[in-house]
Amino acid sequence: MTAPPQAAGAGPTPEAVVAGAPKKAIEGKSLGKIAWTRLKRDKVAMVGGIVVVLLILFAVAGLVLDRFLNVVGPNEFHQDLIDTEFGTLAPKGFFGGMSWEHPLGIEPVNGRDIFARVFAGAWISLLIAFLATVLSVVIGTVLGIVAGFFGGWADTIISRAMDVFLAFPLLVFAMALVGVIPDSAFGLSGEATRIAMLIFIIGFFNWPYIGRIVRGQTLSLREREFVDAARSMGARGPYILFKEILPNLVAPILVYSTLLIPTNILFESALSFLGVGINAPTATWGGMLSEASRIYSQPHFMLWPGLFIFVAVLAFNLFGDGLRDALDPRSR
Template sequence: MTPRPTPSLPTSRLRHIGYALLGDKFALFALLILAFYCLISVLAPLLSPYDINDAAFLDLLNAEIAPYWVDGDSRFWLGTDAQGRDLLTVILHGTRLSLTIGVMAVLLQVVIGVCVGLLAGYLGGRVDNFLMRCADIQLSFSTMMVAIIALAVFQAMFGHVAYQELAMLMLILVIGLAEWPIFARTIRASVLAEREKEYVDAARIIGVSKTRIMFRHIFPNTVSPVLVILSVQIANAIVAEAALSFLGLGMPPTQPSLGALISSGFSYLFAGSWWICVFPSVTLIVLIFVMNLLGDWLRDHLNPQLGGR
């Protein structure tokens, strides 16, 4: 009979975390805001006042109209941008794009990092040394530096038009491949602590394969630190995408993310049309703030060294 792993987050622990979340009004409020962001991202095509794919959506005659509550037009609650697009509509779709890029990039980091970390921690020896040296080399380079070089080289080789068509995929790949060592090193440290425990020895004795031991028995007991890093890394990925978009290496103007909206609106910040930059900036700041807040909260309650306080 295959031994069953001892879960790192038993039902009682999950119940404790649930009660702790309900008792922490600040963290609960942050979770509700994040849930709201996710909801409007999923429902962006339905909630948007205008169809972003409609040719009439871009109308230069409506450019730089102030928000409705600042002597603007009642058709545009948050005003319009320099291209005459309804700002509320492009912010909803921009939030959707930014969250999608952030989540997909971090999922790529998780897949690579978990596989590398499990192999390095469980097999040890030369495999461990080789994989960790690769991780060290990767960590020695700045994420933004790697992303800027990779995206600039891609544009130079294949042209600006090809880049605009593949911008989302390229951002996910570059951000995802740049920071997988963070997960790999964390998983490796957890595996080193788990591989000598009794349930792993029992699995080896009865002939369970190494792959099954790593992914079926050891990995579930390393989920806690992964969840903590996951929330923080999504926020970092969104910031990285926004920074790249601000530098002109992000999403094209026809598919604006929050970073692209901030970049296009920055030149109008002190020219009277402040809303073009301010509203996307506030949307991004609040999103990053609540995700970092939840990441800190998860670290406090899922880190066994802190006793799940």
């Protein structure tokens, strides 16, 4: 049976159109490109990421201008701007002495510029949070992947160590340890000693959180087909750990790191607020809150450092949540 003849004036058949159409190669997308496409669609996460980048630039600029160029002056007194006529040490002017020269006002007692102190203290708060997170991630990843992959006595020892660290009163221990450390130790002195000690305490005692996540993921990955294929080809344990399993853990590690940074920012601020962080007069966000808590009649003194802490924590949380959704293979 033959096909019916095409009617006069009728257009080309669909088969002819497809055959005559130019062939376009299908472009493949890597997992990174797919994740970036998903992340760009999440406007809230992108706003959080932009704020994170701005905070990092803000902290780097504060470090350069304060410590290397000495043009910020966070400890410079402005006693001429303090009103003492009625026996109160309050700044002159609108809302704590806000002006073009002092956009966030000045401190009510000694007249130090609040913007200069927030600007100069940003790099210390963010530096401690970043390096403590790196320390936690490195220790937690190594111990978690070893416990999950090898199991047995290694898993038992590491898991019980996680339980001990998780039950440890970290805040009390940090207050006790920082209080007894001298100003010069381990080849460091003064402010550098305090920064190194805070990084060690916050980072070393927080590794079990990410260690448990990595261990759980490793227990699942070690039973996958690509691990069995690597074993069948003669691959040994270290190769499987670092070439097969670890690349598949990058996404959860990266996401949890972005969520751990704001926790460390808050913890450093809490230690500085309790007086066991960075010594005065060095400016930190938590230290400024501690000084502001003694003067309740000047709300601007507490507002600005608290607002910067709030914005930093919120931005990292929003970006980390969006990054988790973007790296999730089950999301659309």
